[in-house]
Amino acid sequence: MAIKTSLRPGGRSARVQDSVHQATRALLAELGRDAISLPLIASRAGVTPSTLYRRWGDLSSLLADVSLARMHPDADPVDTGSLRGDLLTWSEQYFDEINSVPGRAMLRDAVASDCTNRCLTILLGQLQTILERAASRGEATPSAEHLVDRVIAPGVFRILFGEGAPGEHEVNAWMDQALG
Amino acid sequence: MAIKTSLRPGGRSARVQDSVHQATRALLAELGRDAISLPLIASRAGVTPSTLYRRWGDLSSLLADVSLARMHPDADPVDTGSLRGDLLTWSEQYFDEINSVPGRAMLRDAVASDCTNRCLTILLGQLQTILERAASRGEATPSAEHLVDRVIAPGVFRILFGEGAPGEHEVNAWMDQALG
DNA sequence: ACGTTAACACAAAGAATTTGCGTTAGTGGT
DNA sequence: ACCACTAACGCAAATTCTTTGTGTTAACGT
Numbered sequence: 001m002a003i004k005t006s007l008r009p010g011g012r013s014a015r016v017q018d019s020v021h022q023a024t025r026a027l028l029a030e031l032g033r034d035a036i037s038l039p040l041i042a043s044r045a046g047v048t049p050s051t052l053y054r055r056w057g058d059l060s061s062l063l064a065d066v067s068l069a070r071m072h073p074d075a076d077p078v079d080t081g082s083l084r085g086d087l088l089t090w091s092e093q094y095f096d097e098i099n100s101v102p103g104r105a106m107l108r109d110a111v112a113s114d115c116t117n118r119c120l121t122i123l124l125g126q127l128q129t130i131l132e133r134a135a136s137r138g139e140a141t142p143s144a145e146h147l148v149d150r151v152i153a154p155g156v157f158r159i160l161f162g163e164g165a166p167g168e169h170e171v172n173a174w175m176d177q178a179l180g
Numbered sequence: 181m182a183i184k185t186s187l188r189p190g191g192r193s194a195r196v197q198d199s200v201h202q203a204t205r206a207l208l209a210e211l212g213r214d215a216i217s218l219p220l221i222a223s224r225a226g227v228t229p230s231t232l233y234r235r236w237g238d239l240s241s242l243l244a245d246v247s248l249a250r251m252h253p254d255a256d257p258v259d260t261g262s263l264r265g266d267l268l269t270w271s272e273q274y275f276d277e278i279n280s281v282p283g284r285a286m287l288r289d290a291v292a293s294d295c296t297n298r299c300l301t302i303l304l305g306q307l308q309t310i311l312e313r314a315a316s317r318g319e320a321t322p323s324a325e326h327l328v329d330r331v332i333a334p335g336v337f338r339i340l341f342g343e344g345a346p347g348e349h350e351v352n353a354w355m356d357q358a359l360g
Numbered sequence: 361a362c363g364t365t366a367a368c369a370c371a372a373a374g375a376a377t378t379t380g381c382g383t384t385a386g387t388g389g390t
Numbered sequence: 391a392c393c394a395c396t397a398a399c400g401c402a403a404a405t406t407c408t409t410t411g412t413g414t415t416a417a418c419g420t
Contacts, residue, residue, distance in 0.1 A: 012385060013398065039376065048400055053377065055398085060292075111291045112240075116341040149334040149354070157333035161296040174329070177357075192416060193367065219407065228369055233408065235367080 019045040020052065024066045033105045038062065061113035067106040068118050076129055083134035083141060084179060087151075090130060091171060095155050099165035107160065123152065142178060150178035199225040200232065204246045213285045218242065241293035247286040248298050256309055263314035263321060267331075267355060270310060272348065275335050279345035287340065303332065322358060330358035 023045035027036045038059050042049040056062040077090040097103050110119050127144040134141050151174045155166050166174075203225035207216045218239050222229040236242040257270040277283050290299050307324040314321050331354045335346050346354075 016399080037376070048402095049377080050379085050401080051399055058377090108291055111288055111340060120341045148337070153334040153337035154329040156337060157328070160291060161300045196368080217407070228371095229408080230370080230410085231368055238408090 016045075016047055016051065016055075020047065020062070021066050021069060024062065025070070028063075028066075028102075033063070033102065058113075060109045061115070064106065064109040064113045064115050067109065068115060068122065071122055077126060079133060083130070083137075083139045084175065086130045086133065087147070087175060087179075088171065090126065091151060091155070091175070092168065094126075094152075095159070095165045095171070098156065099159050104159065107156075120148075123148070147178055151175055196225075196227055196231065196235075200227065200242070201246050201249060204242065205250070208243075208246075208282075213243070213282070238293070240289045241295070244286065244289040244293045244295050247289065248295060248302065251302055257306055259313065263310070263317075263319045264355065264359060266310045266313065267327070267359075268351065270306065271331060271335070271351060271355070274306075274332075275339070275345045275351070278336065279339050284339065287336075300328075303328065327358055331355055 020041065023041050024036075027041060027044060036059075038052050039049040041062070042052050052062065056065065077086055080086050080089055098107055110116055124144050127147055131141045131144060151171065154174060155171065158164065158166050200221065203221050204216075207221060207224060216239075218232050219229040221242070222232050232242065236245060257266055260266050260269055278287055290296055304324050307327055311321045311324060331351065334354060335351065338344065338346050
């Protein structure tokens with residue numbers, strides 16, 4: 001179910017959201033993904049379950065929302081001095097993250113709910129900052145969409161459907177083809 | 181949850197499975213994905229809900245199992261006379277199918293449960309028959325995994341995270357690069 | 361044919377989800 | 391600053407889903 005982008009972002013709604021997000025992260029760390037329920041989060045956050053059901057719809061949507069919110073303020077991708085280096089270190093880190101147990105759980109929740117578009121937006125944003133940095137260095141840059149098609153998509157597909165994250169060698173080959 | 185590959189595939193288990201699969205397909209067609217529940221399927225199939233919970237675990241796993249079972253006996257990919265033609269017509273059909281509303285629902289259920297490996301197996305099987313046919317014609321053939329990385333993964337990624345299925349022109353370009 | 365046990369039925373207990381209605385507190389207008 | 395409006399929440403009852411314990415059936419091996 002889609003997250004309701006609150007039409008009234010004022011005091012109380014924001015407080016509830018903060019409280020719920022915080023409770024979710026705490027329980028996620030304490031008990032793990034499979035041991036938490038929506039009423040449990042509600043009681044920890046000091047709100048009634050019906051509030052969460054009306055606002056988020058179900059557990060998957062709430063967890064995806066919380067995970068994606070945690071993703072935003074991550075530091076900018078490291079600057080290695082070259083586009084190729086930036087992309088390689090960033091993608092390695094990215095694949096490692098979503099290949100971890102909580103990472104895969106987040107992916108599943110994101111797919112189950114309907115915030116895959118937010119995932120893509122965040123992803124494209126990260127790539128964009130890398131690409132703009134490269135452009136400011138005078139390097140020739142492909143489009144972010146091209147990188148997604150040639151590198152990110154194969155990696156994510158393997159993590160979701162295949163035998164875990166792609167090897168470093170393979171990512172290198174994909175990257176060469178994408179940049180060359 | 182993973183599907184329990186019944187250690188006792190004899191009469192009764194098989195009958196129950198048939199009944200459940202049939203009931204699921206019927207309800208899926210009558211009411212749609214979002215209106216069916218596990219107890220509902222159980223009552224239609226003439227079994228108790230606890231049987232379904234013990235055997236399939238949850239609704240996503242059951243639906244994914246039913247969908248994947250429907251996928252197997254599909255006719256072999258059409259023979260267009262060339263590897264490139266075979267792959268293009270097959271992939272177009274494949275993308276159309278998983279981009280449909282029930283197709284996307286199936287994908288979500290497959291990701292939510294743990295039968296993504298079965299998805300990949302079926303996929304590789306289809307590609308393999310196309311590749312073997314091409315090999316028997318004397319054509320040079322890439323590996324099935326390479327095709328997955330270069331063509332299938334980008335398409336599936338777009339359907340899951342992006343703006344729907346890739347255009348025919350784009351698939352053509354991907355295919356050219358994968359084959360050439 | 362017989363013993364073994366996986367798979368199922370039944371039912372009760374427990375948890376999650378939905379829903380109706382009253383209340384609180386942002387929001388916009390005066 | 392005050393007031394009217396209503397989105398968002400609290401509460402609680404009703405419903406539905408899920409789990410679990412126990413007994414029974416029937417498939418499988420010998």
